[in-house]
Amino acid sequence: MSTEKNKDTKGVLQVRKHRKKKPSVEELTHGVLNGDKSILARAITLVESTRNDDLKQAYTLIENCLLKKSNSIRIGITGVPGVGKSTFIEIFGKTLTGLGKKVAVLAVDPTSTLSKGSILGDKTRMQELVKDPNAFIRPSPSGKSLGGVARKTRETIILCEAAGFDIILIETVGVGQSETAVHSMVDFFLLLKLAGAGDELQGIKRGIMEMADAIVINKAEGDNLKRAERAQVEFERALQLYPPKVNGWTPKVSTCSAIDNRGIIEIWEMIIQFLDTTRDHGYFESNRQNQNKYWLMQTIEELLKQQFYQTTAVKEHLESMLQKVAEDKISPFRAAELLMNNYKKELK
Amino acid sequence: MSTEKNKDTKGVLQVRKHRKKKPSVEELTHGVLNGDKSILARAITLVESTRNDDLKQAYTLIENCLLKKSNSIRIGITGVPGVGKSTFIEIFGKTLTGLGKKVAVLAVDPTSTLSKGSILGDKTRMQELVKDPNAFIRPSPSGKSLGGVARKTRETIILCEAAGFDIILIETVGVGQSETAVHSMVDFFLLLKLAGAGDELQGIKRGIMEMADAIVINKAEGDNLKRAERAQVEFERALQLYPPKVNGWTPKVSTCSAIDNRGIIEIWEMIIQFLDTTRDHGYFESNRQNQNKYWLMQTIEELLKQQFYQTTAVKEHLESMLQKVAEDKISPFRAAELLMNNYKKELK
Numbered sequence: 131m132s133t134e135k136n137k138d139t140k141g142v143l144q145v146r147k148h149r150k151k152k153p154s155v156e157e158l159t160h161g162v163l164n165g166d167k168s169i170l171a172r173a174i175t176l177v178e179s180t181r182n183d184d185l186k187q188a189y190t191l192i193e194n195c196l197l198k199k200s201n202s203i204r205i206g207i208t209g210v211p212g213v214g215k216s217t218f219i220e221i222f223g224k225t226l227t228g229l230g231k232k233v234a235v236l237a238v239d240p241t242s243t244l245s246k247g248s249i250l251g252d253k254t255r256m257q258e259l260v261k262d263p264n265a266f267i268r269p270s271p272s273g274k275s276l277g278g279v280a281r282k283t284r285e286t287i288i289l290c291e292a293a294g295f296d297i298i299l300i301e302t303v304g305v306g307q308s309e310t311a312v313h314s315m316v317d318f319f320l321l322l323k324l325a326g327a328g329d330e331l332q333g334i335k336r337g338i339m340e341m342a343d344a345i346v347i348n349k350a351e352g353d354n355l356k357r358a359e360r361a362q363v364e365f366e367r368a369l370q371l372y373p374p375k376v377n378g379w380t381p382k383v384s385t386c387s388a389i390d391n392r393g394i395i396e397i398w399e400m401i402i403q404f405l406d407t408t409r410d411h412g413y414f415e416s417n418r419q420n421q422n423k424y425w426l427m428q429t430i431e432e433l434l435k436q437q438f439y440q441t442t443a444v445k446e447h448l449e450s451m452l453q454k455v456a457e458d459k460i461s462p463f464r465a466a467e468l469l470m471n472n473y474k475k476e477l478k
Numbered sequence: 479m480s481t482e483k484n485k486d487t488k489g490v491l492q493v494r495k496h497r498k499k500k501p502s503v504e505e506l507t508h509g510v511l512n513g514d515k516s517i518l519a520r521a522i523t524l525v526e527s528t529r530n531d532d533l534k535q536a537y538t539l540i541e542n543c544l545l546k547k548s549n550s551i552r553i554g555i556t557g558v559p560g561v562g563k564s565t566f567i568e569i570f571g572k573t574l575t576g577l578g579k580k581v582a583v584l585a586v587d588p589t590s591t592l593s594k595g596s597i598l599g600d601k602t603r604m605q606e607l608v609k610d611p612n613a614f615i616r617p618s619p620s621g622k623s624l625g626g627v628a629r630k631t632r633e634t635i636i637l638c639e640a641a642g643f644d645i646i647l648i649e650t651v652g653v654g655q656s657e658t659a660v661h662s663m664v665d666f667f668l669l670l671k672l673a674g675a676g677d678e679l680q681g682i683k684r685g686i687m688e689m690a691d692a693i694v695i696n697k698a699e700g701d702n703l704k705r706a707e708r709a710q711v712e713f714e715r716a717l718q719l720y721p722p723k724v725n726g727w728t729p730k731v732s733t734c735s736a737i738d739n740r741g742i743i744e745i746w747e748m749i750i751q752f753l754d755t756t757r758d759h760g761y762f763e764s765n766r767q768n769q770n771k772y773w774l775m776q777t778i779e780e781l782l783k784q785q786f787y788q789t790t791a792v793k794e795h796l797e798s799m800l801q802k803v804a805e806d807k808i809s810p811f812r813a814a815e816l817l818m819n820n821y822k823k824e825l826k
Contacts, residue, residue, distance in 0.1 A: 419804035429814035466777035
């Protein structure tokens with residue numbers, strides 16, 4: 131009996147070991163569609179892999195997952211470091227799971243490779259949400275290019291939706307180009323701000339304010355409440371000077387306190403209002419379609435550039451051309467033509 | 479004697495006819511560097527030509543012109559139709575020539591091919607400036623792509639500067655992507671606006687306000703004066719909410735009346751202040767260098783895309799791929815890969 135037991139244990143261990151090594155695409159698909167969070171995590175790891183033989187499997191997995199229809203909502207959340215993004219996402223996520231929603235939290239942070247995961251990488255953050263059975267949290271994929279990081283996040287959205295998550299929150303830091311990438315993969319874009327002039331000096335990227343569907347002034351609590359309310363009026367006034375958005379939605383400004391759980395449910399109500407407006411307009415659906423097309427074109431551009439800049443002849447001459455162009459010794463157009471000629475010769 | 483005269487006239491005519499047909503690059507260079515406006519016009523025509531055999535000549539001409547050092551200032555001017563751009567440029571240009579400056583007025587308008595020259599094409603506009611010996615006005619080059627139109631304008635700037643023009647005004651309509659292109663070729667970017675909510679509905683593109691180094695509210699005259707002044711306060715307040723610009727310059731808001739010639743010289747004084755600030759910072763020079771590099775990279779991208787989308791296999795499959803991607807039948811990244819494979823096969 132002891133031998134039997136050992137055998138059994140060994141058998142299980144072997145199966146586990148085998149699984150740990152290489153679950154098949156079928157197993158992954160099955161697990162994801164059943165909403166198994168640990169399989170979902172491994173499916174995402176496959177999609178994030180840069181190994182060539184994983185790529186084919188990843189594509190099959192994604193195509194399987196695309197077949198599952200989803201009514202998900204994708205929400206982008208940005209704001210400079212210090213604005214309280216994690217605390218906000220923790221309480222916002224808990225509010226949503228409290229309403230019976232399944233919530234996935236992803237991140238796009240191309241700097242995380244350098245800083246070893248500045249977003250969602252810290253295990254001490256979102257402690258409540260991590261434990262919630264209806265929540266799934268995944269740190270930003272690492273990668274050298276924003277394009278690569280963004281692409282993996284977009285594919286991860288598809289996996290999460292196939293796994294039954296209805297609300298996808300995508301966090302990003304309001305300091306780089308990643309906002310444009312995230313804005314191009316979400317239905318609703320929320321900008322978190324702090325009251326007071328200090329925030330403007332924290333280096334949020336120009337143009338982000340114009341992307342926002344809502345500006346939420348966080349830390350509206352205690353001594354800060356009055357300032358937050360003044361900031362709300364100011365932002366509302368500023369947004370009126372902006373041209374109207376194509377989605378027919380007038381961006382809203384509100385205040386909240388993530389710590390005191392104040393003004394949080396109101397944000398969800400605002401998003402429902404947004405969905406009603408843009409679904410009626412047909413914008414919601416057409417925006418998703420356009421985003422898909424955008425990513426097709428973007429990926430083509432990225433691949434073309436990647437191929438070009440990896441060419442030996444281009445690598446050899448690019449720096450000196452940039453120098454000559456900067457010094458007005460050659461026109462940028464002539465320099466581009468010369469580099470293109472080098473490139474074409476090498477391709478042949 | 480009559481025969482002599484005839485011969486002479488004939489001789490001159492022949493030379494003229496010959497010149498009209500094909501001035502050499504040397505002749506064009508010489509004429510441009512001497513500030514000959516009619517030769518400058520023909521040099522620009524060469525640069526704008528799409529004929530392959532003109533291209534080589536155009537490059538030589540531009541490289542010759544790049545050798546001439548210039549202290550020019552490049553100013554972009556945008557605003558929706560109806561804001562009074564031509565009237566403004568006419569009086570602003572006259573003010574500058576009155577100060578002893580040589581002023582060239584160019585335009586970037588990718589729609590002009592369709593609308594047969596909506597900007598600067600109308601001969602009845604800027605009647606005073608056209609007659610000014612120290613001014614040179616050139617309508618937007620025609621072309622199918624914004625990239626092509628912008629590229630020709632950038633090369634035209636070089637010719638105008640070599641011809642001794644110290645101030646280059648580049649006009650564009652505030653409704654499309656051309657603002658980004660113009661913003662990337664100028665030192666100072668001016669947004670013309672009208673007072674009143676109506677302006678916001680005229681469809682100025684989102685993001686343009688954030689590019690502006692100055693917002694000037696035009697038509698601040700008569701009944702409109704009070705509204706213009708109120709608008710000034712509102713815009714000043716709105717701009718304070720924006721993050722600071724990398725050039726160390728705080729965008730200014732002012733009012734003017736182009737018709738009454740009020741507030742015009744003040745704009746020039748503001749630009750001088752801008753130049754002082756950004757030259758001290760070293761930003762002025764580094765911005766020019768970065769713009770040159772930007773155009774090199776932009777042109778490479780444009781050429782790569784052009785080549786890709788002209789491939790037969792890509793032309794055949796692109797539409798159906800876009801459709802599949804829009805309908806979520808295939809992931810955008812997988813579709814891009816398939817198209818890239820088609821493209822590479824055809825290249826070989």
